[in-house]
Amino acid sequence: MLNVLPASAIRPAPVHSSLCPSPGRDKVVLFYPPYDGPPLGAPLCLLALAGVLRDAGFRISIIDACIHKDYLQRIVAESADAVCVGISVLTGPMIRGAIAAAKALKVSRPELPVIFGGWHPSLEPAQTVREPYVDVVVRGQGELTMLELAQAFSQGSSVGPIAGIHWKQDGEIIENPERTVAPIGSFAPPAYDLADFDAYEPLNGHRKLAYATSVGCPYACNYCTDMVVYRRRFNAYDADRVVGELVDLVRKYRIDEVALLDSNFPVDVKRALAIARGIVNSGVRFQWTFQASTDFLCRMTQDEVQLLADSGVKVMGFGTESTSARVLKLMNKRHQRVDEMYETARKAHVSGIKINFNLIFGYPGETEEDRVLTFQTMSDIVERYNNVQFSPNLFTPYPGIPIWPQLRELGVREPQTLEEWIKLPLSVNALPWLQGEELERLKRMTDYFLLNGQVHRRHEKETLKTAALRRLFKQTVSWRVRSSHYGFPWELWASRLSGPLASRRSLVTGQDLPDQAAAC
Numbered sequence: 001m002l003n004v005l006p007a008s009a010i011r012p013a014p015v016h017s018s019l020c021p022s023p024g025r026d027k028v029v030l031f032y033p034p035y036d037g038p039p040l041g042a043p044l045c046l047l048a049l050a051g052v053l054r055d056a057g058f059r060i061s062i063i064d065a066c067i068h069k070d071y072l073q074r075i076v077a078e079s080a081d082a083v084c085v086g087i088s089v090l091t092g093p094m095i096r097g098a099i100a101a102a103k104a105l106k107v108s109r110p111e112l113p114v115i116f117g118g119w120h121p122s123l124e125p126a127q128t129v130r131e132p133y134v135d136v137v138v139r140g141q142g143e144l145t146m147l148e149l150a151q152a153f154s155q156g157s158s159v160g161p162i163a164g165i166h167w168k169q170d171g172e173i174i175e176n177p178e179r180t181v182a183p184i185g186s187f188a189p190p191a192y193d194l195a196d197f198d199a200y201e202p203l204n205g206h207r208k209l210a211y212a213t214s215v216g217c218p219y220a221c222n223y224c225t226d227m228v229v230y231r232r233r234f235n236a237y238d239a240d241r242v243v244g245e246l247v248d249l250v251r252k253y254r255i256d257e258v259a260l261l262d263s264n265f266p267v268d269v270k271r272a273l274a275i276a277r278g279i280v281n282s283g284v285r286f287q288w289t290f291q292a293s294t295d296f297l298c299r300m301t302q303d304e305v306q307l308l309a310d311s312g313v314k315v316m317g318f319g320t321e322s323t324s325a326r327v328l329k330l331m332n333k334r335h336q337r338v339d340e341m342y343e344t345a346r347k348a349h350v351s352g353i354k355i356n357f358n359l360i361f362g363y364p365g366e367t368e369e370d371r372v373l374t375f376q377t378m379s380d381i382v383e384r385y386n387n388v389q390f391s392p393n394l395f396t397p398y399p400g401i402p403i404w405p406q407l408r409e410l411g412v413r414e415p416q417t418l419e420e421w422i423k424l425p426l427s428v429n430a431l432p433w434l435q436g437e438e439l440e441r442l443k444r445m446t447d448y449f450l451l452n453g454q455v456h457r458r459h460e461k462e463t464l465k466t467a468a469l470r471r472l473f474k475q476t477v478s479w480r481v482r483s484s485h486y487g488f489p490w491e492l493w494a495s496r497l498s499g500p501l502a503s504r505r506s507l508v509t510g511q512d513l514p515d516q517a518a519a520c
Helices: 044-055 071-081 094-108 119-123 125-129 143-155 197-204 226-230 239-253 269-282 294-298 302-310 325-330 338-351 368-384 404-409 419-423 436-455 464-483 490-498
Strands: 027-032 059-064 084-088 114-117 136-138 165-169 172-175 208-211 257-260 287-292 313-321 354-361 388-394
Touching: 027 044, 027 071, 044 059, 044 084, 044 143, 059 071, 071 094, 084 094, 084 143, 094 114, 094 419, 114 119, 114 143, 119 125, 119 136, 119 226, 125 136, 125 165, 125 172, 136 143, 197 208, 208 239, 239 269, 269 302, 287 294, 294 313, 294 338, 302 313, 302 338, 313 338, 325 368, 338 354, 338 368, 354 368, 368 388, 368 436, 368 464, 388 436, 436 464, 436 490, 464 490
Parallel strands: 027 059, 027 084, 084 114, 114 136, 208 257, 257 287, 287 313, 313 354, 354 388
Antiparallel strands: 136 165, 165 172
16 A cells, blocks of 8 residues: 555644755756667656746756766756756666765755655655655655746745645654646657757667557556556546657657657557557658557557557567456456467467567466466467567566555555665565475476467568577477476576567567666
8 A cells, every 4th residue: 555654753844944945046957767678768756847847937957867977976067057857756676876966965955845756656656755865755646846946946935835745843754745737738848859869779779759648547456556546537638639749759759769658658549540540641650569458459440450560560568467257356457368468469460460478477376377377378379470479477566556555464564764775676586475396486487488479470681590499499399388398407407598488578668688687
């Protein structure tokens, strides 16, 4: 559950705040710390804040550790004349860089307000603001909150009336009321012109744009942080705005691939198709990717899926998680059906779109039988449709998710400080019930499952050696997965001669991700 201070520990905000050290200044510094995986381009969260702040007259400096390797020195220098600094944070290794930057700022300018926002602070606001180097936490939708904070600091006024924050006064943590969610279409456009697309291009070989047409998802999966932050509200741009903005950005910045960050892009199927149709009619060609749930994709006809392909859709990611009806029920994922997984793969295959199925193993209550069923079903799908790839992950107990009371009863230790959350990136095993021989067997099952997917997909650039290995393994590896016999894994030993298995992929783009947490 969301870690909120008890009512007895929260008092009304005082009239005057000590957090107003720089009256008259109009510069805001926004920082994105190093993170795990290849960049999707400039961080959209900061561009969105920058657009609203700049529209109100503030000067903006954006520092992204992906392209600014000297980010600590840069953030200190840029903050010398700033009114405040905002840092966006995700759970996991990204917290390390955020802490380092905040501490450096407190050495160089102790009076400067340091504001943490983004997913992790929104899910653990009281715990985050408790740290001595954090002055304010912005919860949830941050555009208007950040603007009001910057205005208060610039004018030397109180942050007491500002909704949607946790902050400190004389060592006491204060939780201000929730902010009413605003339609995202009411904000000034993100400041895409502040992004250095040339600097990001060498990092992944493409001119990529991270873009969001909506936030929120209507479903209530028990493991998902989205429902905690957005509370199942779907908040979207209209189709005409999306088409016009994307076409303009692609032309202006020579973008060749757009990664939609929407939690579930086709929630409004008519809107999603209108966007695809608008892109086709524009005559502007680029590739794009998005996340969805299979039920929405299955509501489309084959011609409508073909329209997505014609508009440039390259990869679709789906959080399928399991093919066990029992596990899906435990996850509160009742909308997810196995027949729709097959149908999604078939429709995408006919239209030439690649899909990535995300899988979660080790969920509380899952059994060996459930895992075997998921591996067998997904292997059957990939043997039928070679456009399918997978990203299997261990269940990660992220902050704020609905099943934390059950996890505590099962012996999962919840991190007690911001720093402790650094050690919990995706798929790091923190599950007391999945250890020893059971964990080792799951790892071997996963390796064979991934190898089965690889040998059933012919790669355009495969070498003669890998082609020969693929033909050699095809029958035996399929038999292993179907029968669940994994002793003496000679196929795994041989396959590693041609390189590692791709075990993790981005749900947004289908790109391979590093197995170990690494700085961008």
